[in-house]
Amino acid sequence: MTALVSIDKLRVGFGGAAAVKDVSFDIAPGETVCIVGESGSGKSVTSLSLMRLVEFGGGEILDGRLVLDRESGPLDLARADTETMQQIRGGEIGMIFQEPMTSLNPVFTIERQLTDGLRMHQPLSATQARARALELLKEVRIPEPERRLRQYPHELSGGMRQRVVIAIAMACRPRLLIADEPTTALDVTIQAEILALINRLKRETGMAVMFITHDMAVVAQIADRVVVMYRGDVVETGPVAEIFANPRAEYTRALLAAVPRLGEMKGKAAPEPLRLVGDDRAVTPLTPRAVPEPLLEVRNLTTRFPVKGGVLRRTVAQVHAVEDVSFTLNKGETLSLVGESGCGKSSCGRSILRLVEPVSGSVFLGGDDVLAQTKPALRAMRRRMQMIFQDPFASLNPYMRLQAQITEPMKNFGIDGGIEKAAELLDRVDLPRDYLRRFPHELSGGQRQRIAIARALAVSPSLIVADEAVSALDVSVQAQVLNLMMELQADLDLSFLFISHDMAVVERVSHHVAVMYLGRIVEIGPRAAVFENPQHAYTRALMAAVPIADPATRKLDGDLRFKPIPSPIFPLDHQPAPSVYDTVGQNHRVLKEV
Amino acid sequence: MAYIINRLLSVALTLLLISLITFVVTNILPGDVAMVIMGTQSNPEALEGLRESLGLNDPLIVQYGRWITGMLTGDWGRSLVFKEAIGPLIADKVTASALIVVMSMSIALTAAIPLGVWAAVHRDKWQDNAASTTALLGVSLPDFFWGIMLILLFARYLGWLPSSGFVHPAEDFVGAVRHAFLPSLALGLGLMAHLTRMTRSTMTSILGQEFIRVARAKGLTERTVIWRYGLANAIGPVMTVAGLQVGYLFGSIIVIESLFNFTGMGWLTYQALLNRDIPLIQSTVFVIAAVVMITNLIVDLLYVAIDPRIKLP
Structure with a gap:
């Protein structure tokens, strides 16, 4: 069979530097090829080159051929003129992107954005185009398609917007769909729905899919063939089963080793670091102490945010962000708060440190009531509880040297040590000491997150709240940072409140897990109990949606549709019912449905 | 609806505050209306008599009350210099200056938007520079410099347009436009500079957004991508800045109208200040403030019409 697309020795430069050095692979009609790699691997640049969109971002195709097998014969897209490319874009190749929130023009209706591409490629009247647009929305299974046509993008949820973007890409029945990280910005249940949708459309229309992702679990779920990229080169190509079972390239092996796989902790009593390629240190599980010693006790914590409105900007409603949440975190252990966006997990973490003020409840840290402290006393108390944030690019001050940033909290609390202590902290997080003289922009994302950890450790806290602390990192870096956190926990007897949306990571690092939904903990218990014997319907839905990094267990097919999460905004006089739990096992509790 | 009420209330409140400040400041200045009317060499008793009859000996708050009631009921008093009722005088001059304001803004926008878009599309290339x-040239050189240059070029050497003077648009519209053209152009050049930079920076950030890539991936032509998808999003911020510029414009017309001897609102304000025509100063300041604020209100309401994300609650 002749290839639909044949990329041959592609080389793409950005102002002198080559982002793609020597890339060759084929895509056959009707197959799904996953391009997988970490940031900077050139996977997106490759796909943008195929669409010749790379020029608009300042890139230039320096060499190589991009042959598309058209009805009129093969054509090298690298040398095609503007008019031909405009026919191919949207006509023969459709493309979807990462950010559904910004992929649609905010000031045009959905109808206009669907029909203008259609009418560009096909001689349709306004009425015909409208009918086709409606058909497309039905094809991507959007509820109430007629109404959506008249709506603007901001009136749609993220999942719906991504369906619209897919409908736009599918409008002219392309023979190839390029999907550039289409589910990375989405919640796991929405991700499952979108992946199932792409699979179904591929099956029904016979189009080929070029799927760009950094997520090996997603690859395992949808790929027929895999192209592994690293720093602008293809390091390995092969059928998906082959790549997972028998990776040949060193880099592929390292990548696979770094991916936590949901279910692989089955039967293990305690979290354990990932075994990374090239790291021969013995992996020791983190056994908690025999008699657990509580450090953080949260009882009936409730946090609400006002919604303002009207002429006088009065509070007209409230967001019930955290609703009657109780849990206990023991010394030297990790408790994870897991859930989808908007479930209140971050608000919960912030409420505990009083970065936002809770409405009611109590928080005891080592026996001291956090919520009862006066401002100065609270400041002193913050020494015992530190936080690590998601985005290491935003959480470090770009104008300060790292030495100043690490010693600043020590100065704040009058702790001796200064530069010597800062240097020791860098040893602790495996960074060279001379980094103290550097500025944040000289470091990679993973290195910055290590600095953020060092800064948190500077005041020797007993509790660290890690809010999506590894979510923005590449998978190999994520694994290193996770291992570092576990190592620090074992050495320093640290307790982590680990806030994450990633079920596989949570399974790897936690002693206890609390699943949050609509501001409440719906299920809480020891890690093994929650993951191996999930009781609440939402926990089960979450587990069903998580892609598993194993091509043998594919589950994202058919028409997946999870129940959308209702709004947490309630009128002022709303009196929510207290959270009542059924005990289903030792320390394993499930929220009673009201 | 609540939004409009909110805005109208805040406009009314600001105007009241401005009226109070203008009134107090003009009263603190040495020399009152009676002094201006009779001159500094006048008989103290006659001066006192005039003060009494004009009510200048009443407490300030009473005087303010009387003045603001007059403003609200349409009795704006008489100008000391022009010996005319202020209301009709200002109405006449506002129409004249409106021509300049509208023309200079139109000149500025028709030049700035294409120029800014052009610069954004060719970012960091010679076109952008x-x-x-x-x-930068437009911003750094003052309006009156452009005014003098334009007079020299169009009136003196080319002889295409009158160098100065004023024709009321109600009498001869073409003549009015001819007379207003050079002052408008002088003002427009300065405005254009700001608006070009604003258009450029807004368009630059919009062209970097994902929906522009999606539009290109649909196969739309560059013209559609830039002028429809891009500009539709950029027009709101540009309009906002243009609305704010109207305030500066009223500062600039004081100089420009005097330079071109164009007897509009700017010229009137200048005459009022020069002759310490206190009632006229108070009224012109009040009117200018009102016009600026209402323009911005209109811009904000237009924004609502352009951008569907902003809903009137």
């Missing part, structure tokens, strides 16, 4: 340099 050329546009930025032009813009």
